[in-house]
Amino acid sequence: MKTPRIAIVGAGLGGACTASLLQKAGFHVDVFEQAPVFSRLGAGIHMGPNVMKIFRRMGIEDAAVDMGSKPDFWMSRDGVTGDYLSRIPLGEFALREYGAAYITIHRGDLHALQISTLQPGTLHFGKHLTNVVDDGSGIDLFFQDGARFRADIVIGADGINSCVREALLGPEKPNYSGWVAHRALIQGSDLKRFNAEFEPCVKWWTKDRHMMVYFTTSSRDEYYFVTGVPHPAWDFQGPSVPSSQEEMREAFAGYHPIVQTLIDCTTDISKWPLLNRNPLPLWSRGRMALLGDACHPMKPHMAQGGAMAIEDGAMLTRCLVETGLQDYTTAFKLYEANRRERASRVQGVSNANTWLRTPEDPAWVFAYDIYAEPLQSGMAA
Template sequence: MRATQRIAIVGGGLGGAAAAASLQQAGFEVNIYEQAAQFTRQGAGIHMGPNVLKIFRRQGIEKQLEAMGSHPDFWFSRDADGEYLSRIPLGEFARKEYGAAYLTVHRGDLHALQMTAIAPNSVHMGKHLLSLDESGDDVLLTFADGSTARADIVIGADGINSRVREHLLGAEAPTYSGWVGHRALIPAEKLAQYDFNFEDCVKWWSSDRHLMVYYTTGKRDEYYFVSGVPQAQWEGGDASFVDCSREAMYEAFTGYHPTVQALIANADSITKWPLLNRQPLPVWSRGRMVLLGDACHPMKPHMAQGAAMAIEDGAMLARCLQETGLSDYSTAFRLYEANRKDRASRVQAVSNANTWLRTQEDPAWVYGYELFDHPLKTEVPA
C-alpha cells in the first residue's frame, strides 16, 4: 500500500469545495480538478441555512460568512397582490432553534471564501475531464489539455452534466423540466426612489410561477431576484442561459404587485436559463467512483437547498471515509448513500414540487439537521 492515498474531486463548485475542505480536515490528500480557467463572481445569490452553517463552523469559515451575508429575520411569502401567505421566523429564532444563522449571500463571494478553507495548490484549473480508467488499484484521469492524474478514489462533483456520472451510467442528456428561471442583480440604491418595503427575503407567488427576492450582502447594497416560470419549450438550444428582455419579464409577471414591477424596471441585465431534471439514479457509486450534489440528485432551485445538499453530501462522505479509512472505500460509499439518500430524495421531491414555505410550516427537519451528531446508519447492503 502506498504511504499516501489520494482523492480526486472532479468539479470545484460549492459542493466540490466543501467536500475538499471536509476531507482535508479529516487528513486525506485531496486534489480538485476544475474545467473552468478561473473562478468568477457570477451574478447569482444563494441561501445558506443553519444546516450548512454548522458544517462551515467545523471548516473554520462560519464567522467570515456571517460577516459578509445578509441576515433576514423572516422568510416571507406573498401572493401576487402582496398579501402575506406565510412568515417563517429566521434571524435570532434560527440561531436558538436550529443552532446557527440563516443568511443570503452572493454565490461568488461564498465560493471565494470556501477556497480559503482548502489547502494551497490543491485546486487545478482548466482541467476538462475526457476519460476515467479504473485499472484495479487506482483511477487514471485524462484531461483535454493532455495532462493526467491518478487517484485512489474519484468524487464526481461536476454538476448535472457530470462526466463522472456519464462514466458510471452512460451518456444521457438531462431533460428539460418545462420551467425556466430568470436572474438579475439590482444595485439597492436604485430602489431608494420607491416608497416600497423591499424585504430582506421574500417569495412572491401566484398559481403557476414565483419570484424569490433577497439581499446578497450584509451591506444590503445588492438586491437579487430569481424566478420560476413555466415555459413549454426552451429556445436556447444547448446554451446554459440566454439574455432576457425587460419586456419579456414584465409579460411573465403581468398583474404582480408594483414592488415586483419596480424590481423588473431596475434590473439592468436579466438572464434566463432552463431548469433541468434527471430521474433518480440507480447507484450513487461504482468501483472507485462516487457522486455528490447535482451530479447525483439534481433538483429545481425552488427550495433554496440544492447547494446545501451538495455541501451536506461532501461532509457526510468525508465522515464515512474517516469512519472506514480510504482502503475500505466501498464500505464508505455504501455508508454514504445509506445516510444521504432519504434526506436528499425528500428535499429533491419538495423542491421540485415548489411548495416549500408557501404556507406556514415548520422547517426544522431541514434547518435543524445536525449532520455530525446524526448517528450513522450502519446496516448497509453489500
C-alpha cells in the same frame, strides 16, 4: 509507500466544501475545475442553519455570517394582492431553535470563502475532464489539455452534466423540466431610485409561477431575484440566454406593484432552463462516487440544492474517516445509506415547489445536524 490520493472533479460549492473537509480530516485531495479562473460570477444563494453547522467545522461560519444578509423572516406573499401567505421566523429564532444563523449571500463571495480554506496547490483550474478509467487498482483522469492524474478514488461533484456520472452510468441528457428561471442582480443604488419597500427575503407566488427575492450582502447593497416560470421548450443554445424587462413584465403581468418596480430596477437579466434527472440507480461504483447535482439535481425552489451538495460532502467525509480510505467500498455504502432518504425528500419537496408557501415547521431541514446523526447501516437500498 505511496500516499493515497483523492481526486474531486468540480470545484463548485459542493466540491470545494468536500475538499476542504477531507483535507482537514488528513486526506490528500486534489480538485479539478474546468473553469479557467475563479471569478465573482453566479447569483445569490440561501445558506440555512443545517449548512452553517458544517461551515463551523470548516472555520468559515463567522466570516459567512459577517458577509451575508441575515433576514428575520422568510416571507411568502400573494403575487397579485401582496397578502402574506406565511412568515417563517429566522434571525434570532434560527440561532436559538436551529443552532445557527440563516443567511442569504452572493454565491461568488461564498465560493471564494470556501476556496480560501483549501491547501495551496491543490486546486487546479482549466481542467476539462474527458475520460475516466478505473482499472481496479486506481483511477486515471484524462483532461482536455493533455494532463493525466491518477487517484485512489474519484468524487464527481461536476454538476448535472457530470462526466463522472457518465462514466458510471453512460451518456444521458438531463430532462428539461418545462420551467425557466430568470435571474438578476440589482445594485442598491438602483433600488434607491424607487420609493418602495424591498423586504430582505420574500417569495411572491401565483399558481404557476413565482419570484424569490433577497439581499446578498450584509450591507444590503445588492438585491437578487430568481424566478420559476413555465416555458414550453428550451429551444436556445448554451446554459442561459439574455432576457429583458419586457419579457419579465409579460411573465409577471398583473403582479403586485412592488414586483413591477423591482423589474423596473433591473438592467441585466438572464434566463436559465431548469433541468432534472430521474433518480439514479446508484450513487457509486468501484472507486467513483457522486454528490450534489451530479447525483440528485433538483429545481432551486426550496433554496436547498447547494446545501444538499455540502451536506453530501460532509457525510462522505465522515464515512471515509469512519472506514479509512482503503475500505472506500464500505464508506460509499455508508454514504448512500445516510444520504439517499434525506436528499430524495428535499428533492421531492423542491421539485413540487411548495416549500414555505404556507405556514409550516421547517425544523426537519434547518435543525438537522449532520454530525449529530448516528451513522446508519451501510446496506443502501
